[in-house]
Amino acid sequence: MFRLALTMLINERGKYLGIIAALSFTALMMAQQPSIFLGMLSRATALIDDIPSADLWVMDPNVQYSDDSKPLQDAQLYRVKGIAGVEWAVPFFSGSIQARLPDGNFRNCILYGIDDATFIGGPAKMVEGRITDLRQSDGVVVDAASAKGVLAQTAAGDQREPLGVGSTLELNDLRASIVGLHGGEPNVQSQPIIYTTYNRVKFFKSSDRKLLSFILVKLQPGVDAAQVVRNIRRYTGLAAYTKAEFSTMSSNYFLFRTGIFLNFGISALISFLIGGSIAAQTFYNFTLDHLRYFGVLKAMGASSRLLFAMIALQMLCAGAIGFGVGIGIVTFFGVVVQGGTVAFSLNYWIVGGAALAILLLSLGTALLSSRPVRRLEPAAVFRG
Amino acid sequence: MSAVTGDSQERAVQCRGLTKSFGTGEARVPALRGLDLDIDYGEMAMLVGPSGCGKTTLLSIIAAVLDHDTGLCRVLGRDLKKLTVADKVLLRRQAIGFVFQAFNLIPTLTLADNVSVPLLLNGVGHAIARKRAGAMLDRLGLGNRVDALPSELSGGQQQRVAIARALVHGPRLVVCDEPTSALDAKTGDAVLHLLREVALEENRTLIIVTHDSRILKYADRIIEMSDGVIMQSGTSQSPVPDTRSNLP
Known part of the structure; x- marks a missing residue:
């Protein structure tokens, strides 16, 4: 039947x-x-997930999610480095910047500044070039999707011409050379993601007084993360979260605060x-x-x-x-x-x-x- | 409940003081008023009478699709009042074949599938059911149309399919509601002849409700009803013509 x-x-x-x-x-x-x-x-949470080496994220206590940048004094980096149980601590900049394309168009981008010496905080996957190429003068690394998408310049006949290694663009009216393409995802607002070194950020955003958005911390083997977090909060007045905590905090912000x-x-x-x-x-x-x-x-x-x-x-x-x-x-x-x-x-x-x-x-x-x-x-x- | 089998010692249908009313209170309308009726195995009985006299109600009760109020109704040796709903479902499934006024063939199923339905309901496998359905259709002159849809057939052919469906599982009792009302005279005549010839084999009992006086000649007994009771019951004197060669 x-x-x-x-x-x-x-x-x-x-x-x-x-x-x-x-x-x-x-x-x-x-x-x-x-x-x-x-x-x-x-x-x-892509930014947090893409930096597996950082055990703790240290930031201004008023920060609510990963794209919420409330800059710190550079001196805070050295205070965090002095906390017992911290193996290393590196600076990380997260902010926005306006890019001017070769064809004259402007585009708002996310700019990440990573530690000049170690490149910790860099993109998880490079599509073209190497992250160490950031040592080159004016070097920046752009996400591959944006390079052939929103950042691609319009050539004659309305043809889209993707940016590649060797292309240039202007960040805050300053010349930047693309030395690599990374495979990271755009952020929530689908803005292009540009990486450069922390000290070069100071060059591109010279008008900003404070640029230290986060301090990325690696714990010494065997130390109690919760204890180090408490010590950072106690001795620096900054907020510190484990990677998982900060990831959950950022997710929750988008889930419940938007x-x-x-x-x-x-x-x-x-x-x-x-x-x-x-x-x-x-x-x-x-x-x-x-x-x-x-x-x-x-x-x-x-x-x-x-x-x-x-x-x-x-x-x-x-x-x-x-x-x-x-x-x-x-x-x-x-x-x-x-x-x-x-x-x-x-x-x-x-x-x-x-x-x-x-x-x-x-x-x-x-x-x-x-x-x-x-x-x-x-x-x-x-x-x- | 075991499989239903005929008992030669008793009648196929036996009703005593059968009553049935519809509605309640002042709106209560009696359809059957203490009706007595006996129909034997192997008998072809036709229920006739004016509209509203209770023919269809009586047929529905005998076919175990409607409960009566009071009185006795034994069908194929079963007291219907004592049967549970599940018992009645089983009785209908195993022992009763149905032929409807509007054929009621499922339009999206082929003839073989339509005829297979009673066999499938009785647990016969699909392949065997289709084979037996095909054989029954062949017997009724439609062996070459097993994969046709009902809409591709004439009215007479559709009624023959309905007859095949009613008989394929070998029921002891076949109930027919106005089987010729949707057919022209010639086709109706042929269908009744076929129904009588095929259905009365194996000592089956046929009960037909009809308004069509032209088919009364096929009846072994004509039961005339009026206002919920049987007015008279008698045998048909007319000879039964052979119309098999005029199948529609």
């Missing part, structure tokens, strides 16, 4: 495709919106409601259209349980196909935007969540649609 149930659904082409389309849309939006949100969230989570959540919920309603309504209509035949089956000896199982199978099958199509489209979308300016991160949790949503939607629709069948008296088939 289950085979016949599926044949009944599949041969009703119009409604069948309508249900599949609505469920595909629902699965797509249920996976795509959280994936973009998660992508943005991962960008919010409207991004709410906006994406509402978007996903509305998509679920719209797609789900269309799918449920179409399937309900399909069941109503076949009510007469379900009545015939009931008269011929099909139990209500069997009829519900047939209806549930029809809807679950449509749900599985719709889910597959939807997730397939989202995956394709993810492949297309990979490495670009669109933040996107599809993981098993999101796929599982979308699957659960479609499963619940399918079961709910099957329950709703089977109601008139359950209430149908088999004698109704003799009433014409």
Whole structure:
């Protein structure tokens, strides 16, 4: 009977495709919106995650997340270095700067200044060139996605010409030479990310009095991180967090202190409601259209349980196909935007969540649609 | 409940003092008023009477799709009042075949799939069910259309498919509700002849509700109802013509 149930659904082409389309849309939006949100969230902590060697991040106590820069006095670096348990401490600058492209266009960028001697705090992955090339005069490293994207200059005939090693741009009206391209992701605002050395930041942002955004700390082996954090807070008055704490703090800021989570959540919920309603309504209509035949089956000896199982199978099958199509489209979308300016991160949790949503939607629709069948008296088939 | 089998010692259908009403209070409408009826195994009985006289209600009760209020109704040796809902489902599934006025073939299923339904409900595997459905369709002159959809057939052909569906699982009782009302005279005649010939094999019982006086000649017994009771019951005197060669 289950085979016949599926044949009944599949041969009703119009409604069948309508249900599949609505469920595909629902699965797509249920996976795509959280994936973009998660992508943005991962960008919010990308800076922290990309510097694995730093055990602690030291900063102004009022800093709320990784892009929130409240500069410190350079002298604070030496005070932190003096705390017991600290193996090394290096300066790190995080701020914005305006870049002028060779074609005359301006673009706001994120500028990171890393330790001149050790290059700690540099990008996790270099696509072209080496991070040590920053020793070259006026050297900067630009993210590869922006180099061929927003930073690409417009040449004759509206052709986009990507920046590469050897290209130049102006940062605050000062010449900068691109000595490498890194594979790091853009930040939450999808701005280009430029790395240079900490001392060269002072050159590019000479008007700023204080430039020390964070102090990156490596702990001596075997020391208690919590104790060092307490000591830094006690002796310097600065805030210190472990990598995990700072990452969570930055995520929480975007989750709870901005409207991004709410906006994406509402978007996903509305998509679920719209797609789900269309799918449920179409399937309900399909069941109503076949009510007469379900009545015939009931008269011929099909139990209500069997009829519900047939209806549930029809809807679950449509749900599985719709889910597959939807997730397939989202995956394709993810492949297309990979490495670009669109933040996107599809993981098993999101796929599982979308699957659960479609499963619940399918079961709910099957329950709703089977109601008139359950209430149908088999004698109704003799009433014409 | 065990599989339903006929008992030659008793009637296929036995009703005593059968009552059934619809609605409650002042809106209560009696449909059957203490009806008595016996139908034997192997008998083809036709229920006739004006609209609203209770024919379809009686047929629904006998087919175990509607509960009666009071009285006795034994069908194929089972007292319907004593059967649970699940027992009635099983009785219908195993022992009763249905032919409806509007054919009620599932439009998205092929003829073979439609005819397979009673076998599948009884747990027969899909391949065997299709084979047996094909054989039954072949017997009814539709062996070359097993993969056609009902919409591709004429009314007479669709009713033959419905008859195949009603008989494929070998029921002891076949109930038919106005089986010729959607057919022209010639087709209706042919369908009734076929129904009688095929359905009455193996000592099956046929109960047909009809308004069509042209088919009464096929009945072993004509039961005339009026206002919820049986007015008279008699045998048909008309000879049964052979119309097999005129199948629609």
